[in-house]
Amino acid sequence: MSEENNSGGRFAKNKQISKLLEWYDKNYKKLLIIPIVLLILSIGVIFYKYAATGDFIDKDISLKGGITITIPSKDIDADSLKTYLLSEFPESDISVRTLTKLGEKTGVMISTSDIDSKELLNILKTKYGELDYNVEEMGSSLGKSFFKETFIAILFAFLFIAIVVFFYFRQPIPSLAIVLSAFSNMVVTLAIINLMGVKLSTAGVAAFLMLIGYSVDTNILLSTKVLKRKDGEVIDRIVNGMKTGLTMTLTTVTAIVVAYVFSQSAALSQIMLILIIGLLMDVLNTWVQNAGILRLYLERRTKNG
Amino acid sequence: MGNLKKIFTNLRIIILLAVILLAVIAINPHPFNKGVAIRNVIMNSSANLAGIESPKPTATPMSKEIIISINNKPINNLNDYYSFEAELKPNRTVSVKTNKGTYRLITKYRTETIVLNETINETITKEVDVTEIINGINVNKTINKTEIITVPKTITNVYNDSIDLGIRVYNAPTTNVRKGLDLQGGTRVLLEPEEKISADDMEIVLSNIKQRLNIYGLSDIVVRTISDLSGNQYILIEIAGANEEEVKELVAKQGKFEAKIGNDIVFKGGNDITYICRSADCSGIDPNSYGQSNGQWFCRFRFSISLSPEAAQKQADLTENLDIITEGENDYLNETLDLYLDNQNVDSLNIGSDLKGRAVTDIQISGSGSGATQQEALSESLKNMKKLQTILITGSLPVKLNVVKTDAISPSLGEEFVKNAFFIGFLAILSVSLIVFLRYRKLEITLPMMITLIAEVIIILGVAALIGWNIDIAAIAGIIIVIGSCVDHQIVISDELLKKEHQVFFNWKQRIGNAFFIIMAAYFTTFVAMLPLMRAGAGLLKGFAITTIIGISVGVFITRPAFAAVVEILLKDKL
Numbered sequence: 001m002s003e004e005n006n007s008g009g010r011f012a013k014n015k016q017i018s019k020l021l022e023w024y025d026k027n028y029k030k031l032l033i034i035p036i037v038l039l040i041l042s043i044g045v046i047f048y049k050y051a052a053t054g055d056f057i058d059k060d061i062s063l064k065g066g067i068t069i070t071i072p073s074k075d076i077d078a079d080s081l082k083t084y085l086l087s088e089f090p091e092s093d094i095s096v097r098t099l100t101k102l103g104e105k106t107g108v109m110i111s112t113s114d115i116d117s118k119e120l121l122n123i124l125k126t127k128y129g130e131l132d133y134n135v136e137e138m139g140s141s142l143g144k145s146f147f148k149e150t151f152i153a154i155l156f157a158f159l160f161i162a163i164v165v166f167f168y169f170r171q172p173i174p175s176l177a178i179v180l181s182a183f184s185n186m187v188v189t190l191a192i193i194n195l196m197g198v199k200l201s202t203a204g205v206a207a208f209l210m211l212i213g214y215s216v217d218t219n220i221l222l223s224t225k226v227l228k229r230k231d232g233e234v235i236d237r238i239v240n241g242m243k244t245g246l247t248m249t250l251t252t253v254t255a256i257v258v259a260y261v262f263s264q265s266a267a268l269s270q271i272m273l274i275l276i277i278g279l280l281m282d283v284l285n286t287w288v289q290n291a292g293i294l295r296l297y298l299e300r301r302t303k304n305g
Numbered sequence: 306m307g308n309l310k311k312i313f314t315n316l317r318i319i320i321l322l323a324v325i326l327l328a329v330i331a332i333n334p335h336p337f338n339k340g341v342a343i344r345n346v347i348m349n350s351s352a353n354l355a356g357i358e359s360p361k362p363t364a365t366p367m368s369k370e371i372i373i374s375i376n377n378k379p380i381n382n383l384n385d386y387y388s389f390e391a392e393l394k395p396n397r398t399v400s401v402k403t404n405k406g407t408y409r410l411i412t413k414y415r416t417e418t419i420v421l422n423e424t425i426n427e428t429i430t431k432e433v434d435v436t437e438i439i440n441g442i443n444v445n446k447t448i449n450k451t452e453i454i455t456v457p458k459t460i461t462n463v464y465n466d467s468i469d470l471g472i473r474v475y476n477a478p479t480t481n482v483r484k485g486l487d488l489q490g491g492t493r494v495l496l497e498p499e500e501k502i503s504a505d506d507m508e509i510v511l512s513n514i515k516q517r518l519n520i521y522g523l524s525d526i527v528v529r530t531i532s533d534l535s536g537n538q539y540i541l542i543e544i545a546g547a548n549e550e551e552v553k554e555l556v557a558k559q560g561k562f563e564a565k566i567g568n569d570i571v572f573k574g575g576n577d578i579t580y581i582c583r584s585a586d587c588s589g590i591d592p593n594s595y596g597q598s599n600g601q602w603f604c605r606f607r608f609s610i611s612l613s614p615e616a617a618q619k620q621a622d623l624t625e626n627l628d629i630i631t632e633g634e635n636d637y638l639n640e641t642l643d644l645y646l647d648n649q650n651v652d653s654l655n656i657g658s659d660l661k662g663r664a665v666t667d668i669q670i671s672g673s674g675s676g677a678t679q680q681e682a683l684s685e686s687l688k689n690m691k692k693l694q695t696i697l698i699t700g701s702l703p704v705k706l707n708v709v710k711t712d713a714i715s716p717s718l719g720e721e722f723v724k725n726a727f728f729i730g731f732l733a734i735l736s737v738s739l740i741v742f743l744r745y746r747k748l749e750i751t752l753p754m755m756i757t758l759i760a761e762v763i764i765i766l767g768v769a770a771l772i773g774w775n776i777d778i779a780a781i782a783g784i785i786i787v788i789g790s791c792v793d794h795q796i797v798i799s800d801e802l803l804k805k806e807h808q809v810f811f812n813w814k815q816r817i818g819n820a821f822f823i824i825m826a827a828y829f830t831t832f833v834a835m836l837p838l839m840r841a842g843a844g845l846l847k848g849f850a851i852t853t854i855i856g857i858s859v860g861v862f863i864t865r866p867a868f869a870a871v872v873e874i875l876l877k878d879k880l
Contacts (some may be wrong), residue, residue, distance in 0.1 A: 025413070028645075035496075050401060062717070065529065068531070074335050078715065079719075086607065094573075095717055097490075097714055097715045097717060097742070098714070098715040098717070099493070099712040099713070099714055099715075100523070100712065100713040100714075100715075101711075101713065104387065106712055109714070134533065134541075135533065135534055136531050136532060136533045136534075137531065137532045137533070137534075137540070138529060138530075138531045139529045139530035139531065140529060141527045141529050142845065146845075150846060152837075153837040153838045153840070153846060154837075154838075155832040155837075156648045156836075156837035157837050157838060158834075160833035160836060160837065161830050161834050164826075164829050164830050164833050165826075165830060166827050178830075198807075202778065202779075202845050203778045203782065206778065206779050206782035206783075206845065207782060207843060207851075209846070210782055210785065210786040210789075210840060210849075210851055212615045212831070212834050213786045213789070213790060213831050213834070213853065214786070214790075214793075216827055216831050216834065217789075217790055217793045217794075217827050217831075218793075218832045220823060220827040220830060221823055221827075222828045223826075224822060224823045224826060228822065229819075230784075231810050232805070232806075240804070240806065243800070244796060244797055244800040246750065247740075247744055247796050247800070248792070248796050248797075250740060250792040251740045251741060251792050251796065252737075252789050252792060252793070254737065254739075254740050255733035255734070255736050255737045255789075255792075258729070258732045258733055258736045259729040259730075259732065260650055260735050262725075262728065262732055263725065263727045263729055264721065264725045265718055265719060265721075265722050265725055265726070267487075267718055267722075268722075268725070268726065268729065268781075269542070271782060271785070275311050304591060
């Protein structure tokens with residue numbers, strides 16, 4: 001991918017890629033419509049979910065609570081029980097943990113947010129026969145105010161990002177554009193996760209926070225190239241930054257896809273899934289949305305100044 | 306060879322290597338450690354009497370005492386330990402060999418001591434230094450003085466079906482990195498409110514418990530409600546690697562604190578108290594308070610608190626009409642200030658005559674602790690002080706809670722999680738390196754990048770071990786984001802340095818400057834974005850934010866400069 005031979009086209013050695021970039025250069029205003037429409041649709045999806053279920057996303061046992069069945073038996077192995085239950089209830093949110101006292105196993109504890117306790121007990125009885133058991137209703141592991149607190153914390157995070165970016169570039173619009181890009185990234189990813197029917201876990205919440213970090217990396221790269229460098233035209237600098245930015249995204253996505261494929265843990269899988277979607281959306285948010293806004297902003301500024 | 310010499314004499318690279326070395330020392334890895342580590346030792350148990358000590362709560366995992374063999378039979382894991390204990394008979398001698406020494410224990414039946422809501426008076430004798438004037442000369446001498454103190458009454462149940470050496474153990478740790486509740490499992494305590502309470506009161510109970518455990522220093526906790534099908538409410542607490550007695554003591558106390566003169570309440574825990582001193586200058590053990598009774602040692606703790614003006618006024622009103630009595634050189638009022646915790650008298654304080662009728666806001670609270678040795682009395686006393694302070698800060702629970710049962714619980718993420726996480730981490734680093742190699746076609750970029758990635762993980766774990774941070778799912782998410790940014794920033798550095806169009810416009814130094822401009826901007830932005838998350842209440846956000854901040858700071862100030870230096874040495878003259 002070296003750029004030694006520039007005869008292919010204006011932006012790249014490869015003719016097709018160069019043509020694509022020329023098209024991207026000419027149509028950036030029209031392209032801006034895509035992320036805007038996507039953001040509006042996503043907000044719609046989230047509001048629809050909220051109106052229909054009273055919650056903006058399905059939550060799993062760790063966030064919402066559910067039922068737990070405790071079986072005081074020494075003979076049931078937690079791992080094989082979990083495999084069995086997952087074969088009976090595929091796609092369900094099930095966790096099985098072992099209880100011990102002074103080194104002696106005292107039982108197993110099954111927790112789930114989406115299976116009816118009677119159904120679960122029937123399945124257990126068909127495998128293990130009559131059992132002693134205790135059914136309990138379990139509350140959320142995070143306090144009632146958790147989502148409110150997270151929401152406020154993220155708002156402040158966006159505010160601080162805007163302030164730092166403003167200090168760096170001394171221009172208000174690009175600061176807001178970065179925050180808008182990170183915001184759209186989270187909202188669109190949340191909507192897609194919602195449509196896929198994923199049940200969000202505490203690990204998933206962490207994954208959404210991670211998107212802020214990745215989004216900042218690519219957007220700062222773009223803003224620096226566009227606002228601080230003076231070599232070539234704006235579009236050349238965007239394309240130059242894009243090569244670096246896409247390499248960044250490509251390496252991260254590859255690593256995450258590998259991790260997703262080999263993960264045996266539901267928690268890690270969910271983190272990886274959210275990151276894959278988020279990073280792919282970030283390509284759009286950075287190189288179409290933010291780049292488009294920056295170009296519009298610079299054009300206006302030259303016209304007026 | 307010249308390059309190699311340059312690399313190992315470069316200051317940035319030396320700093321990186323030194324930090325990696327420090328991190329490895331902090332992590333202190335012993336992957337093949339066998340045996341069981343001592344989590345705590347029960348008071349008055351066989352182990353306690355034989356001189357085995359409970360580790361300090363702040364002790365690092367690798368510094369904990371490890372049992373290697375009992376009666377020359379190797380103890381490799383928890384199962385070995387418990388199956389050995391199950392076969393023991395009473396009144397036999399067993400020799401327990403640890404990495405710190407060998408102890409001879411006399412086996413005893415399992416006992417359980419229950420502290421009752423009653424108190425008894427005990428007479429203690431203590432040694433007091435006095436100065437007497439004999440024939441006009443000051444003579445220092447030590448005399449024995451007896452004193453009556455109030456202690457809680459206890460009963461002891463003996464279970465003669467099983468032996469308990471009194472040691473609580475877990476599989477010996479292999480590193481100093483502490484694993485969180487979701488990775489390692491922990492203790493699960495089920496509590497039942499004495500009477501049914503409203504949902505609002507339940508919220509207060511939950512947040513109060515969380516606060517108590519946090520102030521006490523147990524941070525990795527999950528507290529939630531749970532109810533059975535007949536509608537009985539319970540509270541479920543899960544704590545990583547905690548000592549279950551401490552937890553029971555702390556959460557099963559309603560924490561109703563009252564200070565009374567006669568039958569009148571002067572002040573209560575919670576709103577009446579505006580400040581509680583927890584620093585060494587105004588809280589701690591009274592050095593003159595050590596004493597002995599029936600082979601038990603006692604000592605007293607004290608700490609200052611500030612009362613609200615209303616409470617201070619109440620004290621003034623109540624002391625106004627009391628009489629002054631003189632005992633030795635000191636003048637006291639004829640009533641004492643009695644401190645009650647959950648209706649149990651924990652201490653009675655003499656009130657100095659100068660306080661009569663005055664609205665004083667700063668007063669001292671005290672209490673005591675006892676143990677078989679002076680050292681034990683001291684640590685018990687300090688423990689009691691910490692508990693009392695915790696309860697005074699958090700106020701009382703709306704209802705009394707009873708412990709229904711305690712169990713150890715396996716990790717919610719499964720036993721194999723850590724292994725799987727390491728495996729996929731390894732694959733992820735390999736695949737990143739492959740892409741980077743395909744992009745740049747230079748081993749001079751790919752190898753340093755791989756090494757930097759691994760170095761960064763080691764350094765984060767080292768910092769976590771050093772500050773006693775629990776690695777849980779949130780921290781792992783933080784580590785992933787740090788590694789991701791690390792790759793991102795190294796690609797920025799490589800592109801700025803290697804691209805032809807950059808080489809035309811800027812010299813090497815300028816190109817490094819350009820790369821670090823982008824990196825620093827991204828660093829500061831991520832840094833400030835993490836600050837509000839760190840402040841947010843729940844532990845999940847805090848764990849993520851702290852790990853991320855540590856990681857990106859290490860990256861920007863230590864590993865990335867070293868990476869740039871290596872690339873400069875290897876490639877500068879080739880371009």
